[in-house]
Amino acid sequence: MEIKIMKNILDRNQNKANEVREILRGKKVLMVNIISSPGAGKTTLLERTCEKLGKKYAIAVIEGDITTDRDAQRLKKYNIPIVVINTEGGCHLDSHSISKVLGEFDLENTDILFVENVGNLICPSQFDLGEEFKIAVVSTTEGDDKPGKYPMLFREAQAVLLNKTDLIPYTNFNFDNFKTDLDRINSRIPLFKMSCTKGDGMEEWFDWIEERMKNFRT
Amino acid sequence: MEIKIMKNILDRNQNKANEVREILRGKKVLMVNIISSPGAGKTTLLERTCEKLGKKYAIAVIEGDITTDRDAQRLKKYNIPIVVINTEGGCHLDSHSISKVLGEFDLENTDILFVENVGNLICPSQFDLGEEFKIAVVSTTEGDDKPGKYPMLFREAQAVLLNKTDLIPYTNFNFDNFKTDLDRINSRIPLFKMSCTKGDGMEEWFDWIEERMKNFRT
Numbered sequence: 001m002e003i004k005i006m007k008n009i010l011d012r013n014q015n016k017a018n019e020v021r022e023i024l025r026g027k028k029v030l031m032v033n034i035i036s037s038p039g040a041g042k043t044t045l046l047e048r049t050c051e052k053l054g055k056k057y058a059i060a061v062i063e064g065d066i067t068t069d070r071d072a073q074r075l076k077k078y079n080i081p082i083v084v085i086n087t088e089g090g091c092h093l094d095s096h097s098i099s100k101v102l103g104e105f106d107l108e109n110t111d112i113l114f115v116e117n118v119g120n121l122i123c124p125s126q127f128d129l130g131e132e133f134k135i136a137v138v139s140t141t142e143g144d145d146k147p148g149k150y151p152m153l154f155r156e157a158q159a160v161l162l163n164k165t166d167l168i169p170y171t172n173f174n175f176d177n178f179k180t181d182l183d184r185i186n187s188r189i190p191l192f193k194m195s196c197t198k199g200d201g202m203e204e205w206f207d208w209i210e211e212r213m214k215n216f217r218t
Numbered sequence: 219m220e221i222k223i224m225k226n227i228l229d230r231n232q233n234k235a236n237e238v239r240e241i242l243r244g245k246k247v248l249m250v251n252i253i254s255s256p257g258a259g260k261t262t263l264l265e266r267t268c269e270k271l272g273k274k275y276a277i278a279v280i281e282g283d284i285t286t287d288r289d290a291q292r293l294k295k296y297n298i299p300i301v302v303i304n305t306e307g308g309c310h311l312d313s314h315s316i317s318k319v320l321g322e323f324d325l326e327n328t329d330i331l332f333v334e335n336v337g338n339l340i341c342p343s344q345f346d347l348g349e350e351f352k353i354a355v356v357s358t359t360e361g362d363d364k365p366g367k368y369p370m371l372f373r374e375a376q377a378v379l380l381n382k383t384d385l386i387p388y389t390n391f392n393f394d395n396f397k398t399d400l401d402r403i404n405s406r407i408p409l410f411k412m413s414c415t416k417g418d419g420m421e422e423w424f425d426w427i428e429e430r431m432k433n434f435r436t
Contacts, residue, residue: 005223037256038339038368039360066340068367089370091309091340119368121256122284122309122338141359141385142257149286150256150337152307167359170388172415197390 013127017095020102020130027107030216031115032209033129035153036137037146038119041163043071044196045137045205046114050078052206057111057213062101064093064118071116081105092124093117099130112213121146125153132216133158140164140173148181159190161205166195231345235313238320238348245325248434249333250427251347253371254355255364256337259381261289262414263355263423264332268296270424275329275431280319282311282336289334299323310341313348330431339364343371350434351376358382358391366399377408379423384413 024031034042050059060081063072069084076082083101085093093115105113115131117124125134136157138146141164147154154160160182168175182191190208194201242249252260268277278299281290287302294300301319303311311333323331333349335342343352354375356364359382365372372378378400386393400409408426412419 037337037360038364039255039357066368066370070363070367089340089344091338118340119255120309120338120340122307122336123341126307139257139359141357141382142255145288146256149288150284152284164359167385167388170385 010126013095016099017128017130020095020099021132023102024107024113024130024132027110028217029107029110029113030213031113031129031131033115033117033124033131033134034137035117035121035124035134035157036119037121037139037142040119040137040139040142041196042116042119042137043074045161045163046075046116047078048196048199048202049114049206049209050075050080052202053112053209054078054080056210058109060105060110060113062093062098062113062115064097064116066090066118081110087118091118091120091122092127093129094127095129112209121150121153125156133212135159135161137161137163140168141171143172144174144178145181147178147185151185154182154185154189157186157189159192159205159208162191162193163196165193166198166200228344231313234317235346235348238313238317239350241320242325242331242348242350245328246435247325247328247331248431249331249347249349251333251335251342251349251352252355253335253339253342253352253375254337255339255357255360258337258355258357258360259414260334260337260355261292263379263381264293264334265296266414266417266420267332267424267427268293268298270420271330271427272296272298274428276327278323278328278331280311280316280331280333282315282334284308284336299328305336309336309338310345311335311347312345316347330427339368339371343374351430353377353379355379355381358386359389361390362392362396363399365396365403369403372400372403372407375404375407377410377423377426380409380411381414383411384416384418 063084072084134157192205281302290302352375410423
């Protein structure tokens with residue numbers, strides 16, 4: 001019975017996600033759904049990305065949080081449109097909540113809409129929000145076994161951002177183990193190594209998102 | 219409608235959890251439900267705890283994992299009874315899955331049954347497994363804002379273990395911010411600072427769990 005209920009929830013989510021995607025494609029807005037464990041660095045990634053690409057592209061953000069607007073507060077300094085969705089205990093965003101807030105944005109004048117999902121390596125990967133693609137952020141301090149132990153997101157995502165590379169010397173993170181697992185799950189996925197707090201290794205990510213933006217518009 | 223479904227799921231879970239708790243109390247087995255984000259250090263905590271308390275107490279472990287038995291493999295060296303529950307995509311353990319595996323243990327000769335839940339700071343906190351209490355493990359590398367942003371677990375748990383204190387010098391973790399949030403949510407909860415990989419600061423945790431064990435048995 002629970003499987004049937006879950007199927008209904010996912011079906012209804014999928015229908016609304018398709019509607020959202022159609023609206024955003026009509027307005028040429030690239031929506032990117034950012035997923036990670038709590039504290040892997042999603043907000044810091046957005047900070048660096050706003051600094052680098054904020055002049056070239058009109059960036060907007062949806063912040064998914066259980067409670068509080070702390071991540072949104074961190075992004076206020078970039079003077080970009082931000083809408084907070086508090087899930088009030090819910091462990092992921094869904095397409096209905098995205099659909100309800102789309103009207104808050106000036107979509108005609110938006111290039112990229114980043115969605116920072118709730119910090120959770122599991123549930124958000126099952127829900128299509130109407131995004132063009134998902135990206136997975138994973139930090140070295142979580143250990144090198146995350147793709148192996150939590151494979152769903154690494155199958156769903158179109159890029160993996162390995163963050164906090166500056167902390168590798170102080171941990172037992174083994175890059176070869178990480179890569180071996182990831183290759184087994186999704187061998188063709190682009191992998192970007194970076195430290196968002198230090199600003200190291202971010203150029204490949206910026207180039208990739210710009211390339212995706214160009215392909216999306218043509 | 220979804221709220222009603224969730225209520226039914228939680229009610230059924232609660233009934234079974236009460237059954238499990240009654241069985242374990244009858245056998246004087248202390249069950250502890252360990253919850254954290256992915257990679258916060260639950261398995262390493264169990265390694266250190268087996269090393270310290272494994273001679274004094276008969277420890278057994280239930281490993282909750284989406285897929286793989288990697289955490290169980292890490293604990294094999296302690297020659298303790300371990301049962302793996304693979305949730306096959308599920309984001310938390312529930313009391314029904316615990317109930318089904320209890321028969322695998324020799325409960326007459328078990329003192330402490332640790333449950334390592336699926337790595338997820340949100341969903342597991344809603345599900346009573348029949349444990350005596352939950353503990354929250356949170357690592358400094360996740361940032362100091364976790365109690366504020368994910369309050370449910372910090373309300374539910376009976377102790378907070380702040381792990382990876384050895385990495386504080388390399389991060390922007392601010393202990394005062396962390397403590398202020400935690401005090402607001404659950405001012406009386408015991409807080410233990412430690413580094414499970416280095417073995418630092420673990421004595422307070424060992425003492426506390428021994429004290430709980432004594433109180434449970436009398």
